[in-house]
Amino acid sequence: MVVRTYQDELKYLEKVSSCSWRIKKGFVDNMNVEGLFYVNEHLEKLMFDELKNSCRTGGYGGFLPGMKQIGNVAALPGIVGKSIGLPDVHSGYGFAIGNMAAFDLSNPDSVVSPGGVGFDINCGVRLLRTNLTEQDVQPVKEQLAQCLFDHIPVGVGSKGIIPMNAKDLEEALEMGMDWSLREGYIWAEDKEHCEEYGRMLQADPSKVSARAKKRGLPQLGTLGAGNHYAEIQVVDTIFDDYAAKKMGIEFKGQVCIMIHCGSRGLGHQVATDSLVVMEKVMKRDNINTNDRQLACAKINSTEGQDYLKGMASAANYAWVNRSSMTFLARQAFAKMFNSTPDDLDMHVIYDVSHNIAKMEEHFLDGKQKTLLVHRKGSTRAFPPHHPLIPVDYQLTGQPVLIGGTMGTCSYVLTGTEQGMNETFGTTCHGAGRALSRAKSRRNLDYTDVLNALEEKGISIRVASPKLVMEEAPESYKNVTDVVDTCHQAGISKKAVKLRPIAVIKG
Amino acid sequence: MFRRKLIALNYPQPQGFDSNDEKAFRNLIVWLEDQKIRHYKIEDRAALRSLESTEWPKAFENYMNDLGSPYPASERNAITDWILGYAVRLEYGDDAEKFRSVTPQTLNSTSGNKTPAGGVSSNPLDCLDFDDPDFKAGVTSLAMLLQIPPYHDHLEQLKAICVLVKEKLSKEALEVASKEQKSGDVVTLDRVELGFDTGDYIINEAAKILRLLHIRDLRELQSKINQAIVSVQTLTANPKTDSRLGKVGR
Numbered sequence: 001m002v003v004r005t006y007q008d009e010l011k012y013l014e015k016v017s018s019c020s021w022r023i024k025k026g027f028v029d030n031m032n033v034e035g036l037f038y039v040n041e042h043l044e045k046l047m048f049d050e051l052k053n054s055c056r057t058g059g060y061g062g063f064l065p066g067m068k069q070i071g072n073v074a075a076l077p078g079i080v081g082k083s084i085g086l087p088d089v090h091s092g093y094g095f096a097i098g099n100m101a102a103f104d105l106s107n108p109d110s111v112v113s114p115g116g117v118g119f120d121i122n123c124g125v126r127l128l129r130t131n132l133t134e135q136d137v138q139p140v141k142e143q144l145a146q147c148l149f150d151h152i153p154v155g156v157g158s159k160g161i162i163p164m165n166a167k168d169l170e171e172a173l174e175m176g177m178d179w180s181l182r183e184g185y186i187w188a189e190d191k192e193h194c195e196e197y198g199r200m201l202q203a204d205p206s207k208v209s210a211r212a213k214k215r216g217l218p219q220l221g222t223l224g225a226g227n228h229y230a231e232i233q234v235v236d237t238i239f240d241d242y243a244a245k246k247m248g249i250e251f252k253g254q255v256c257i258m259i260h261c262g263s264r265g266l267g268h269q270v271a272t273d274s275l276v277v278m279e280k281v282m283k284r285d286n287i288n289t290n291d292r293q294l295a296c297a298k299i300n301s302t303e304g305q306d307y308l309k310g311m312a313s314a315a316n317y318a319w320v321n322r323s324s325m326t327f328l329a330r331q332a333f334a335k336m337f338n339s340t341p342d343d344l345d346m347h348v349i350y351d352v353s354h355n356i357a358k359m360e361e362h363f364l365d366g367k368q369k370t371l372l373v374h375r376k377g378s379t380r381a382f383p384p385h386h387p388l389i390p391v392d393y394q395l396t397g398q399p400v401l402i403g404g405t406m407g408t409c410s411y412v413l414t415g416t417e418q419g420m421n422e423t424f425g426t427t428c429h430g431a432g433r434a435l436s437r438a439k440s441r442r443n444l445d446y447t448d449v450l451n452a453l454e455e456k457g458i459s460i461r462v463a464s465p466k467l468v469m470e471e472a473p474e475s476y477k478n479v480t481d482v483v484d485t486c487h488q489a490g491i492s493k494k495a496v497k498l499r500p501i502a503v504i505k506g
Numbered sequence: 507m508f509r510r511k512l513i514a515l516n517y518p519q520p521q522g523f524d525s526n527d528e529k530a531f532r533n534l535i536v537w538l539e540d541q542k543i544r545h546y547k548i549e550d551r552a553a554l555r556s557l558e559s560t561e562w563p564k565a566f567e568n569y570m571n572d573l574g575s576p577y578p579a580s581e582r583n584a585i586t587d588w589i590l591g592y593a594v595r596l597e598y599g600d601d602a603e604k605f606r607s608v609t610p611q612t613l614n615s616t617s618g619n620k621t622p623a624g625g626v627s628s629n630p631l632d633c634l635d636f637d638d639p640d641f642k643a644g645v646t647s648l649a650m651l652l653q654i655p656p657y658h659d660h661l662e663q664l665k666a667i668c669v670l671v672k673e674k675l676s677k678e679a680l681e682v683a684s685k686e687q688k689s690g691d692v693v694t695l696d697r698v699e700l701g702f703d704t705g706d707y708i709i710n711e712a713a714k715i716l717r718l719l720h721i722r723d724l725r726e727l728q729s730k731i732n733q734a735i736v737s738v739q740t741l742t743a744n745p746k747t748d749s750r751l752g753k754v755g756r
Contacts (some may be wrong), residue, residue, distance in 0.1 A: 155755025161747045181735060184743020188732035365660045391724040394696060417701060463755050
């Protein structure tokens with residue numbers, strides 16, 4: 001890798017609109033396509049500071065800056081369109097988190113990369129609505145938070161309260177939300193309002209290692225740790241009345257429940273297993289990448305297919321996991337308000353995946369192509385009338401759920417035609433880290449973080465309080481900046497803003 | 507004018523029989539003798555069967571006399587009506603039990619599997635002349651009444667009328683409408699995104715309407731899918747929790 005000065009690096013970057021930058025070929029070696037990233041003023045400064053720091057240290061130490069990672073992904077074989085960085089982009093393993101990359105299936109050299117999906121396969125966000133108002137919930141907020149905490153185990157090493165045996169797990173891996181439906185944990189409408197209808201059909205549980213299954217079995221129905229959470233939120237602002245109504249969001253102060261979690265240890269193990277395999281395959285198939293972390297295999301190779309089947313199984317696990325938590329949250333609310341989930345109108349508004357790779361049909365230079373779209377820390381955002389979005393959202397576009405950081409706010413966006421054309425129907429996924437976990441721990445004090453939440457009137461239940469500073473709002477980019485940038489760029493549209501009143505965390 | 511009797515006898519072309527059409531008349535007489543009346547032995551029917559022969563009127567006169575017709579052979583309409591009535595009477599006599607049990611109700615329930623063109627059906631709707639000017643006028647006035655825009659093919663227009671009546675004015679539709687009342691807001695067409703542009707305002711509007719109709723059909727399909735899932739769930743669902751299994755991590 002050439003080491004250049006910051007000034008030299010800037011020659012490869014060009015601002016193309018008020019909120020997007022082009023990364024020209026040559027920014028890193030072997031770029032097959034250009035890069036593109038979306039930022040507003042605040043986020044731009046963060047991105048360029050990151051690059052500047054990396055130039056100063058000569059590229060040593062820690063992760064590569066996000067911009068370099070976007071460039072390295074643009075150098076992968078078979079990539080088409082652009083390597084796209086969303087406004088919440090930050091350094092990750094191989095691929096930046098907040099990166100979208102699409103590979104042409106008709107090109108035999110095209111690759112699939114586990115780093116482009118992430119370790120927490122099918123990490124995603126689900127939003128449930130209720131017909132309760134903030135006034136209904138405020139007096140019992142503490143009890144409700146405790147009740148949720150009792151139902152949904154959190155933290156590293158937590159275990160779920162839904163009994164599962166090995167056979168159940170096999171079936172869940174294969175069937176996804178159809179398993180939850182069959183067993184009666186969820187409603188038929190939940191499946192309707194879930195990306196991919198809650199089941200990836202190419203899943204093959206035999207491609208998931210015994211070790212992964214062993215890790216996953218006791219964890220079903222648990223939140224885990226890290227940035228995962230379950231929040232009780234209230235509607236703060238409605239930007240798009242019509243879209244909100246279609247989602248069943250009728251008034252300010254309406255209570256919703258957001259669940260953000262993924263495939264726990266099972267997904268992590270699937271990713272780790274495949275990275276080991278792919279490193280060997282790259283030598284065999286003579287695949288070269290700029291970064292060792294970008295381990296990948298040809299999509300059509302056995303290893304590539306095995307990964308996709310294992311990934312699909314892990315994705316199914318994540319949906320079952322979110323479905324189980326939906327069931328538990330419904331139980332908790334029903335108990336608390338002495339009612340039924342039906343009477344509380346606790347419908348799933350939508351469920352999005354923001355760590356996944358999917359086969360999709362897109363138009364590239366006017367031609368229809370089948371692409372393998374990697375979305376890591378980025379969310380699918382399909383426009384109105386797209387055949388893969390639920391019938392209820394055909395006129396509004398797909399709801400995109402953006403989970404904010406603990407104690408800040410969350411957004412619901414909708415997909416747009418422009419996003420379909422510019423980013424293969426992709427938008428941001430959340431706030432995006434600004435400080436590393438280690439840095440957060442050094443710079444912040446956990447009592448301050450907890451006090452700040454209390455001042456805002458947010459109840460919190462947390463398994464490991466000493467780690468909350470990792471997830472403090474200060475450690476993240478401002479989610480409002482991120483969302484506004486996507487809105488301004490036209491790749492998705494703001495519909496609803498939610499603010500939390502209670503948080504459950506690992 | 508002889509349609510009903512011709513239909514009752516299963517005559518192949520019951521519509522538009524004209525007794526003054528010499529060829530049609532001769533054909534009918536031979537068909538009746540061959541199929542229904544069978545007054546002569548087969549070998550004796552030769553004269554009657556030579557349809558083109560100049561001797562045919564004579565053979566016909568003999569035949570009428572033999573049957574005991576009260577009318578002279580020259581009164582075509584009267585004689586046609588009489589011979590048809592005679593044939594019907596014989597047909598009835600062949601299986602009196604079967605025909606006696608026929609009531610309008612039993613007839614209605616079986617009329618569905620009869621073909622209107624074959625003349626078997628006695629359902630008056632099946633025998634309608636769809637190209638009759640009166641019929642066309644009726645369709646047009648119905649369309650105007652229901653505010654359906656005009657269309658050059660009146661049969662297509664009739665289909666549109668049927669759809670409208672079924673979906674808006676049928677007993678079931680009215681019941682549903684009265685139950686749902688005004689749920690949801692009205693969204694004007696110009697707020698609906700089409701997703702592409704045809705370059706023509708009118709076609710764009712029409713495409714939006716098609717989109718909306720498609721969405722409605724999809725919603726119906728999805729609801730049926732959900733119903734199917736729910737009915738399977740009643741057999742398979744058995745959700746369990748065991749709070750003793752729960753463990754909060756660190």
